Amino acid sequence: MANFLSKDKLIFILSFVGAQLITFLALPLITRLYTPELFGAYSYNLAIISILGYLSCFRLNLMLQIEINEIQLEKRVGQCYFLTIVISIILLILGFVIFGLSSIMLIYAISILLLGMYEIHIDYYSSKLEYKKIAKMNMIRTISVVLSQLVLYSFEDGLIYGFFIGLVISQLFVFSSEKFKFKKIYFPDRYKIKFMCKNTFITIVNFIGSSAPLIVINYFTTTQMLGVYSLADKLLISLFVMVNNIFSRFIFNDLKEKDIITVFKKWFCILTIFFSIILLIVFLIPNSVFSLVFGKGWDEALGLMRCLMPWFGLQLFMILINCLYVKEKKEEQLIVIEVVKNITRILSIVILVCFPVSIEDVVFISSVIPVIFVWIVFYLGIKNENLFLQK
Numbered sequence: 001m002a003n004f005l006s007k008d009k010l011i012f013i014l015s016f017v018g019a020q021l022i023t024f025l026a027l028p029l030i031t032r033l034y035t036p037e038l039f040g041a042y043s044y045n046l047a048i049i050s051i052l053g054y055l056s057c058f059r060l061n062l063m064l065q066i067e068i069n070e071i072q073l074e075k076r077v078g079q080c081y082f083l084t085i086v087i088s089i090i091l092l093i094l095g096f097v098i099f100g101l102s103s104i105m106l107i108y109a110i111s112i113l114l115l116g117m118y119e120i121h122i123d124y125y126s127s128k129l130e131y132k133k134i135a136k137m138n139m140i141r142t143i144s145v146v147l148s149q150l151v152l153y154s155f156e157d158g159l160i161y162g163f164f165i166g167l168v169i170s171q172l173f174v175f176s177s178e179k180f181k182f183k184k185i186y187f188p189d190r191y192k193i194k195f196m197c198k199n200t201f202i203t204i205v206n207f208i209g210s211s212a213p214l215i216v217i218n219y220f221t222t223t224q225m226l227g228v229y230s231l232a233d234k235l236l237i238s239l240f241v242m243v244n245n246i247f248s249r250f251i252f253n254d255l256k257e258k259d260i261i262t263v264f265k266k267w268f269c270i271l272t273i274f275f276s277i278i279l280l281i282v283f284l285i286p287n288s289v290f291s292l293v294f295g296k297g298w299d300e301a302l303g304l305m306r307c308l309m310p311w312f313g314l315q316l317f318m319i320l321i322n323c324l325y326v327k328e329k330k331e332e333q334l335i336v337i338e339v340v341k342n343i344t345r346i347l348s349i350v351i352l353v354c355f356p357v358s359i360e361d362v363v364f365i366s367s368v369i370p371v372i373f374v375w376i377v378f379y380l381g382i383k384n385e386n387l388f389l390q391k
Contacts, residue, residue, distance in 0.1 A: 044215060118171065122138075148161065209342025232304035275316050
């Protein structure tokens with residue numbers, strides 16, 4: 001328990017919670033300075049930049065966490081840098097060829113590069129147990145992004161400019177404190193390529209369920225409604241990330257001291273109570289209060305938040321399922337559940353937008369369907385695969 005609550009790890013957890021809290025509290029200011037149309041365009045661009053940034057080195061950065069030798073660690077960082085730079089240059093060239101020369105396209109490419117490096121540095125510091133540096137980098141980025149977006153509100157693309165500035169400042173912090181020494185960069189061997197393919201696939205699957213819906217909805221609704229949906233989605237994501245960073249670590253801590261069945265029952269009850277409280281709050285908030293906080297033109301976001309609650313609840317319970325499967329070393333079954341969860345959601349949205357239904361119906365139905373399929377798959381796994389809930 002002492003190790004679980006060591007000072008560095010506690011700072012690490014609190015930094016991520018604090019970063020999401022800052023983002024959460026800044027949203028009422030952002031929504032008063034930017035229109036739903038501008039917020040929707042920003043969310044759409046951010047979804048594309050995020051997936052390309054996370055995949056810029058094909059998730060080889062995750063292998064940094066299992067490197068023990070310092071020389072091997074720096075060699076792996078060099079490989080990650082090389083892949084990220086090459087992919088960013090290729091995307092920049094493709095962007096110029098397809099869309100032409102523009103400042104936004106340049107920011108796109110550099111943001112993908114910097115976001116890729118941001119992920120590399122998180123895993124690099126994590127492998128060296130330097131949690132304070134991760135905490136500093138994360139907080140510097142969050143505060144820089146929020147402040148820049150507030151200052152640049154007079155620009156049409158102020159939101160994306162602010163995101164870019166935050167990335168630049170956070171990576172300047174890294175390079176001012178680290179001196180990487182790359183002697184020779186080797187191309188990843190067969191085992192590393194297999195590792196990269198597997199984790200790239202997992203990342204794409206997660207993207208399909210999280211960011212892809214926003215991209216799909218963009219083509220079937222107005223930019224104004226996309227911005228409203230983005231706000232609803234952002235509020236719930238910020239809340240989820242905060243509780244995920246706390247709950248998952250306490251669940252893993254319980255798994256060290258108690259049997260799995262006891263842990264499952266305990267945390268199923270805790271998560272159910274927590275979800276019920278959030279559900280009540282979201283449904284009891286009057287539209288007038290929501291508009292007072294976020295400004296006029298955003299009140300429809302509350303209705304969309306209510307429609308997203310089944311998906312939010314599923315994400316909450318996936319915290320527990322993730323921890324249990326990882327503990328039992330059954331990651332393959334976990335991947336199956338993630339595939340079912342995310343594919344059913346995006347397919348539901350793609351099918352529903354082809355019919356004359358409202359955006360609220362699309363969001364609600366596509367939030368319910370994954371819940372049904374995930375619990376069916378989870379139950380069949382327990383029943384047929386002799387998983388952890390069987391004595």
